Amino acid sequence: MTKGFRARVAASAGIVLAGTTLSWLLNRNTSLKFYAPDFRKLFPAFFGHSITLCDKQKSVQRVAEKYELDPEVNMLPQDTCERLPSTFDPWERILDELPDLNERGTLRNRVEFLPLIEREDELNRLSLLRRAHVVLAMIVQSYVFGHVLVKHDNENEEDKQVQKIPVQIARPFMFVCDKLGIATIVCSCTLDTWNWKFKSNDKTFCLGNLTLVSRMTNEPAEVGFHIIPAMMNGIVGDLISHLFFVDEAIISRDNATIINMIQRMKNVFEKFLKIFQHASSLIEPSSFDRYRYFLQGFYPHGIIFEQARKCERSGIGDSGYEDIKVYLKGPSAGQSTMIFVFDKVLGIHHTGDAKAFQEEMVMYIPRGHRHLLQDLSRKLEKSGSLREYANTCNEDCPIKIEYNACLDAFTKFRKYHLAVASRYLAAVLKGTGGSDFRALLRCVIGNTEASRSAS
Secondary structure (H helix, E strand, O other), rough: OOHHHHHHHHHHHHHHHHHHHHHHHHHHOOOOOOOOOOOHHHHHHHHHHHHHHHHHHHHHHHHHHHHHOOOOOOOOOOOOOOOOOOOOHHHHHHHHHHHHHHOOOOOOHHHHHOOOOOHHHHHOHHHHHHHHHHHHHHHHHHHHHHHHHHOOOOHHHHHHHHEOOOOHHHHHHHHHHHHHHHOOOHHHHHOOOOOOEEEEOOOOOOHHHHEEOOOOOOOOHHHHHHHHHHHHHHHHHHHHHHHHHHHHHHHHOHHHHHHHHHHHHHHHHHHHHHHHHOHHOOOHHHHHHHHHHHEEEEEEEEEEEEEEEEOOOOOOOOOOOOEEEEEEEOHHHOHHHHHHHHHHHHHHOHHHHHHHHHHHHHHHHOOOHHHHHHHHHHHHHHHOOOHHHHHOOOOHHHHHHHHHHHHHHHHHHHHHHHHHHHHOOOOOOOOOOOOHHHHHHHHHHHHHHHHHOOO
């Protein structure tokens, strides 16, 4: 320690003491509070780095708040609501019995006797709206497709499928979907991220300790099929909020931050693969085959939601509502917000049917997530993606090496996903999202491989 440095510290200490004394004297007649000076302003060299970190963390938290992400585990809400207020007990009581009602084929009769509950004011929190979406989406899917479990061999499946959703569930479901900015059907987020809970009180985050809040069937495969993506969304942590600022790192050529982001993504893809490898033990094929009927969409024939949409004009005696027919596809892995983000940040551009399918699936994610993707796209248009940045680097540049390793891990995961999907859907041509999943996944894999930075 030099004499000059000791002198500056001593002088600063004197200023601190004087400032503290003066603050106390000025306030001695009005308050007994102790007024300390702002040490950050007095010692900017010592506190500058922590201010930067603090500001960055606040920015990350603001992203989570603005785009409806969990502040700590972005894609997996930790405040999952397990039951709606008592006003909505008629809905929840059906959920309590839903697997058995579907097995007995008596759900439709129960729904017909439901009251029309129009107490939107009580769904005044995001967690409540999400729970309402889970509850009503499951009832709607079961109302339309639940008869499959009790179908006799001589019956035509289409003969028993309903054409209209009754107003007592159609109208509140339409309201909830409008508030969330999401498609009027069960979506990937409905079942994968809004319907999970811990098995035990110790809250250890692992596959063996995750289960579902509500179910449509008694099939074990239903649990496995949804806790796997729940686990995948959970292990991403707050990475999505940080990736929102990748453009700043690219523009400022902050290579340390860029490498950290790339390595975090690579680590996530490697964990995805390990989690997905549990599918064979958690999802028995015959059990999944019985459950997957509940994941169908209302496409291409559509379905009518009775008296669900407010009319702009109504005549005397009208209810003020009108029927609306929707043509929507079922839940799909292609509705994953985090995968959309990874593709954009890494600069993976999809073409043809894969591009069209992704653009369509964006309408099946919540409004907040959709706005996140739109704003992220605008930022990356100015800065360029990580792929473009890596292409400006030399062949032996750490960024290029890390980027390509990350792409390899992403490709490996996507190939495994195709293999698993093909195994469980071997007898069908289309996935739950109504797509030719094999052709789409092969296209996605090819686009991912083609995005490797040129050597």
